[in-house]
Amino acid sequence: MASYEDVIERIDHLVGERPGTVIIAFLLVTALLTAGLGNVSTESGTSQFTSGSPAQEALNDVDRVFGQSFSEDVASTQLIQRDQNVLAKPALLRLLRAEEELASRESLRVQSASSVADTVALLIDPQADTYAEKIDAVEGATPAQIDAAVRRAAESPGFASSLSDDFNSQAASASATVAVVTHQVPGAGGSSAGTSGGSSPVSTIQQRVETTLDRQGARDITVFGSGILSAEFANVIMDSLLIVVPAAALLILVFLVFSYRDPFDLLLGVVSLVMAIIWTFGFMGVAGIPFSQMLIAVPPLLLAVGIDFGIHAVNRYREERTEGHGVVESMEIATDQLLVAFFIVTGTTVLGFLANLTSSLGPIRDFGVVAAIGITFTVLIFGIFLPAAKVYTDLWRERNGIRQFGTQPLGGEGSLTGKFLGYPVLIARKAPYVFLIVMVLSTTVVAGYGTGVSTSFNQEDFLPPEDTPAWLDDLPEPFAPHEYQVTGTLNYLEDNFNSIGGSSVTMYVRGPLRQDYALESMHHAAYDPPGSFITEDDSRYADTQSIVGVIDSYADQNAEFRALVARNDIDDDGVPDDNLGLIYDRLLDSPYHDQARQYISHDQRGAKVVYSAESSATQAEVVADAEVVEDRYRLTATATGQAVVFEYITDSILDSALTSLAVALLLTALFLLFCYWLFERRPTLGLVNLFPIVLTVAFIAATMRYFDIPLNALTATILSISIGLGVDYSAHIVHRFGDEYRKRDLYDAIEVAVRGTGGSLTGSMLTTVTGIGVLVLAITPILGQFGAVTGLSILLSYLMSVIVTPSAMAVWGHAVERYEAT
Template identity: 55%
Template sequence: MPSFDAQRVVDTLDAWIVDRPARVVLAFLVVSGLFVVGLGGGGTDSGTDQFTEDVPAEQALQEVNDNFERITFGADSGSTQLIQEGTNVLAKPALLRMLEAQERLAGDPDLQVSSTSSVARAVARTLDPSADSIDDEIRAVERSSPSEIDRAVRTTVERNPGLRALLSEDYNARSASASATIGTVTHRLPGGGSDGPGTSGESPLTAIQLQAEYVVDAVGGDITVFGSGITSEELGNVINDSLGLVIPAAVALILLFLIVAYRDPLDLLLGLVALAMTMLWTFGFMGLAGIAFSQLLVAIPPLLLAVGIDFGIHAINRYREEHVDGVSVGDAMRVTTDQLLIAFFIVTGTTVLGFAANLSSGLSSIRELGVVAAVGIVFTALVFGIFLPATKVLADRWRERLGAPEFGSAALGSERSLLGRILPVGVYVARVAPKAFLVVVLVSTALLGQYGAGVDSRFTQEDFLPPEEPPAYLEYVPEPFRPGDYTVTQTTNFLERNFQTGEEDTTTVYVEGPLHRDDALESMWRAGADPPPSFVDDDGHARETSIVTVIRSYAAQDPEFAALVARNDRNDNGIPDDDLRTVYAALLDSPARDRALDYITDDYTSARIEYAVEADASQEAVTDDTRAVADRMRFEATATGGVIVLKAVSDVIGASAFRSLVIALVAAAGFLVFVYGVLEGRPSLGLVNVLPIALTVAALASTMRFLDIPFNVLTGTSLSIAIGLGIDYSAHLLHRFVEEYDGATDVDAALLATVRGTGGALTGSMLTTVSGLGVLWLAISPILGQFGLLIALSVLYSYLASILVLPTTLVLWDRYVASGAGRSLQSADAEAAPLD
C-alpha cells in the first residue's frame, strides 16, 4: 500500500499552534460561546419508556392501551396503595386508622378521589349493612366490641375470597389477625398514568401521591403511601442523588492524580480548562441537536473524562520530553504536535468507530449514545490536539518572559525513575520467550471469550433503583452529599414477600384484521387449544378472556342474544361463525357494550386476547409461548404485554451488544490497517494493534459473567466502549514505537523508549481514569455503579494488555513480518540484547 505524506497538514497545524497561538485560543473560545447557546436545549428524559419505544411488542401494547384502556389502563384514573403494617391490622384501632386515612383522602378536593376500598371498609359494612359512607363505617366499627369485629372479619373474608389478596399471607382466620393489609384509593386524572412497563415523562399522579403522604401521616399508625408503579421522577431522583454522591468523590480523586501527573499548577489548570471545554462542546451539541439527557447519557461525562485525561497527559508529557537542554518552546511544541497529531488522529478514528458501532442497535437511546459519544470524542481530539498545545505555548512563553518558575517539568516514566524501571516488564518478557508468551495470550483470550459469551441480558426497572438496604458507607457521607431515603425497593419487596401474588399472571395477543369475517372468532378461539406449558390449562384449552368469552357470558344471561348466537353458530360450540356483523352490533347495543369494547374495537378491525399464565413461569417461557399462540392466528397477531416487552428489550440489548462488538472490532481493525498502510506503508501493524484489544474485551466479558453483571441498557454498551477506550492505549504505544523503530539501533531500544516515554503517560492516565471513574461503583443506582466498574476495568485491562502484550507482538512482527530498520539493524548490533 503506498505511503501517504501527511506532513503538509501537520505542518499547517504546527504553524497555527506555534506561530499564532493567540488566534487559535480565540477561535476556540468563540466556538465555545456558540455551544453555550445549546446548553440544556435538549431537555431531560428520565423515564424508562425511551428504551421500550422501538420494540414492536411495546408498539402493539400501546395500541392495546389506546383501544382497550377502559379496563386495565384507565385514561382518566390512577391508583394509590395504602400499605398498613402492625401486630394485627384487623384489630379495632388499626381498622379505624385505615378508615380515617381513606376518609381524609376522599375529603381532600386536591386529591381528586373517585373511590376507595379496603378490608376495613368491607368489615365495617358487614357490621352495619346499611352503612353508605365512610363516616357510617367508622361509627359502625367504633360501636362494635373486639369480639364482634373478629366475627365480622371472619365472615367478611369468607364471603369475599377476593379480599384475601389484600391481606398478608400470615392471615389467621381463627384469631382474625394479619400483620399487613392493602387499601386502594382511585384518583381522577386528566392525562392518565403510565401505559406500559416503562415509565414515561411526568404524571399528575406523582404530585397527588406526594400530597396523599402528608394527609396519611397526620392520621398516625404505620400506613405507607405507595404508587401503582415506579415513576420517572423517582428514577430521575435516584440518578441525580447518585451523581451528587459520586461526582465530588470522582472530582477529588481525578484532581489528586492530575496533580501527581502534571506536577505543575499551570499545566493542571490548562488540562482542567480543556476538559471543561470538551464537556461544554458536547453538551452544547446535544442541546443544538435536540438530544435529551437521559439515564443512558450519564455515560458520556466518564467517557470524555477518560479520553480527555489521556490526551492531556500525553500532550504535556510528550512536550516535556522535548522541552529539555535549551530547546525552545516553539521547537519543542513542533516536535510534539508532529508526533501527537497523527497519534490523536489514529486514536480518535478507532475510538469513534468503537462508539459509533452502537448505531447498529435496535434501541434509539443506544443509537443516541453512539452519536453523542462519537461527536464528543472528535471534540476531545480537537481541544486537546490543538487548543491545549496552543495555550501551553502561550503559557510557557509568558512564563519565560516573567521568569516564573516551573514545577515538576520532568516527563513521567524517565529511565532513572521507579516507574521507568517497572514499565519495561513486557519488553523483558519479549526478550526471553515471545512465542511461548503469545501462545499463552491467545489461549487465554479464547478461554476468556468462551466463558464471557455466557453473559446474560436483562432489562427491568429495578436496574435503576437503589438496593433495599442502603450501603453502610452512606452513614459516613456528610451533608449535602448524602442521598435521600428511598423506600420504593423496600416496599416492593415487602409486597412480594408478604402478599399472595396469585397463582397466575396474564399475557396478551393483539389481533388485527377484518374480524367480521365468518371464521374470525373460531380462528381466535382455536389458537388457545392445546395450550403451551406456561399457559393455564382449562380442560385442554388456554384460560382466556376475549370477545369470545364476553359473547358466551352475555348469551348465558340474555335469551334473545343467545338465540341470535345459536342461529349463527354452525358447529354448535357457542361461538358464532356466520353474520358476525349482526352479532357484534347486537352485543354493542346491549348492557354488555362496555365489556365488549374492552376486547374488540367498534369497527371490528382489532381485538385483544388475555391469556392466563402460571405465576412462576419464566419471562422467556411466557414470551416464547405467547408468540407461538399468536402465530396460530389466521390474522396479523402480535404477542405483547409487560413481560413480553421487557423480554423483547432484553433480547435487543443482547443482540445489540454482540453486533456492536463485532462491528467495532472489524471496523477498528480495518481502519488501523488502512491508516498504517497509508501513513507508514506497514498495514500489518494495524493487525498487531488488535490483539491487546481482543484480550481486553474477552477479559471484560468474562468479568461481567463472573460478577453476574448482565447486559442492560447501560452495560450493554460496555464492550464496544472497551474497544474504543482500549484502542486508545495500544494505538498510542504503537504509534510511538513506529517513530522510535525507524531511527532505533534495534527493536529492543525502540520498545524501551516507547514503554518508558508513552508508557509513563499511559500510567498516569490509567491511574487517574480508573480511580476517578471507578468511584461510580459507590453510586446508589445499581446500573450506574455497574457501568462505572466496567469502564474502570476496561481501562485497567487495556493498559495492562498494551504494556504487557504489545511488546511481544511487536517483537514477533519485527522478526517475521517487517523488513525495516529494526530488523536489519538488530543483526548488525553486537551489543543488542538477544530477543529469544
C-alpha cells in the same frame, strides 16, 4: 490539496506562534455552547428503551383498542396498607378515612376508589353510598359481623387478589392489602411497559396524596404508583450525578497532581476538563438530546479520557524540554507527533462508540452519539487548546522568572514504571513467538468461557437498591441523596402479593369474534396452562381476565342473561358457543358495558385476555410459556405485556452487543490500516495495533461471566467501547514505534516506544480507571456495573498493550525484514 503534514504544520504554527489567538477562539466557542446548557432536559426510567419496539407497539394497540374513552386521561394510585390484621375494624376504618380524605380534596381529582374496606362496608350495609355511611357501618358493626362480611366477600375471587398471600378467610385476617384510587389527570395517557421519569401531572398528584396521608397520620399506608416511580427515577439521576462527578473530579485531581507536578499545568488541565464537559452538554442542549441514566457515564468518561490526552501532551512536551529544546520548539515537536496519535486514538474511540448506532434501542444510540461527540470535543481541547495554553503560560513564566515544577517526564528508566516496562521488552527480545502463541491459546479458552455471559433487562436495574450503603447517609448537603422507598415497595409486593407482585401476559386476539368457536378458543387455550401461569382455585384453568369472565359476572347477576347464555352453551361447559353476537349486544347494553369494553373491541374483531403469572417465575419462563399458549388459539393471538416487552429488549441487548462489537472491530481494523498506510506507509502496523485489544475483549466477556455481571442496557456497550478505548493504549506505542523504526533498529525502536509512552500510558490508565471506575459509587446498579466493567476493561487494555504489543511488534518487524530482504 493539502496533505496531512500541511494540516499538522498549520496547527503546530498556531499552537506555537499564536497561542493567544487559539485560546480566545476556544473560549468563545465555550461561551456559545454554555448557552445550550439551559436546554438540556432529562429522561429516565425504562420507557425510553421500550418505545418503538414491536412488542411495545402491540401493547400500545391493546391499550388504544380496549382503553376507556374518557375526556380526561385516568391514572391510578395504590394505597398499600400493612397491619397486624388489615381486616380488623381499626385498620378498615383507617383505610376508609384515608379514602374519604383523598376524595374530599379537589386537587387530587379522585374519580373512584376500590378497596377491601369498601367491600366489607357494603356487605354490612348495602345502602351505604357515602364514605361517612361506610365508616358508620363498620364502626357500628361487631367483630363477628365484620368477620362474617369478610367470609362472604371471600367467595368472590377478586376480593382475595387485593389481599396479601397470608389471607385466611376463616380467620378473616391478612397482613396487608392494596386499595386503588383512580384520578382524572390530563396528560396521564399513553402506555408503556416501562416507566418514564421526570415530573408529570401524575407525579404531582401522587406526591400530594403522600403529603395528605402523612398529615392525617396514616402511618400504616404506603402510597405507590407510576408517578412515585417516575419521580424516583428522576431523583436517581440527580443524586448519582452529585455523587459521581465530584468524586471523579477529586480522584482525578489527585492523579493530576502526581502526573503534572506543577500548579500551572494542573490549572490548565482542570480548565480543559471543564471546557470538555461544557461543550458536550451544550451540544446536547442544542441537539435536543435528553439526559438519561445511561448518560451519567459520559462525564466521568470525558474526565478520564481528557486527562489521558493531557498527560500525553504534557509528558511528550517535557521529553523534548529535557533534551534542551525551547518552549515553542518542544511543543511543535510534541504536537507534530501527538496530533497523529491523537487522530488515530480519536478515530478508533469514536468508531467504538458510534458502533452502538447499530442498536435498535434509542438510548444506546444516544449514548454512542453523545460519547463520540464528547470524545471529539475532548481531543480538540486537549490536542490544541491545552498545548497552546501551555506554550502561552510557559513563555510568560520564562519572561517573569517563575520557577518550573515537575519538568521530568513520567516513566524514566530509573522509575518503578520504567522497571516494569522493561520486562515486556525483554520478552520481545528473547521469545516473542512463544509468548504470542501462549497468549492466543489462553485467549481462545477464555473466549469460549466468555460466550456464556448472561443478558438482562428489568426495571430494578434503574432503581436504587432497597438498602443503600450506610455511607450515603453521612453525606452532607447538597450531596445527600433522597430517601428511596420504591424498590422496597416493589420487593414487598412481589414477596407478599402473588397476583400483584407477579407479572402478567396480555394476549391480543384478533379475528371474527362472532364465530361460534371464538369464546371456546379462549377457554380451551387457558386449559392446563404452562408452569409459570397461575391457575384458578381447584381448577386446571389459567387465572385469566377476559370477556368470558365479564359474561359470567353478568350472568350471575341477571337471570334473563343467564338463561340466554345457557341456551347457547351447546356443550354445557359454561362458555357460550352459539349466537355470540346477540350475547355481546346484550352484555354491552347492560351495566357491565364498561367492563366488557376493556376486553372486546367496538367492531367485535379484537379481544384482550390477561394471564397472571407466578411472582417466582423468571421473565424468560413467562414469555416462553406465553408463546405456548399463543399457539393454542384458533384466532390470531399476539402475546404482549411488560414481561414480553422486557424480554424483547433483553434479546435486543444481546444482538446490539454482538453487532456493535463486529462493526467496531471491522471499522477499527479498516481505519487503522488506512492510518498506518497514510502516516507510515506500513498498513499492516494497524493489525499490530488491534491485536492486543482483540485479546482484551475476550477477557472482558469472561470476567463479566465470572463475576455474574450481565449484558444489560449499559454494559452491552462495553464490548465495542473496549475496542475504541483500548486501541488508544496500543496506538500510542505502535505509532511511536513507527516513528522510531525509521531511524533505529527493531529492538531499540521497541524499547524507546514502550519506555517513551509507557509512563504516560500508566498515568492515563490510572486516571481513566479511577474516573470511570468511580461509577461504582452511583446509586443505581446498572451504573455501578458499567463503571466496574469499564474500569476493568481499561486496565486489561493497558496491560495487554504494554505486555503483548512489544512481542507483536517484534514478530511484525521480523516478518517485514524477511520480506524486504527477499
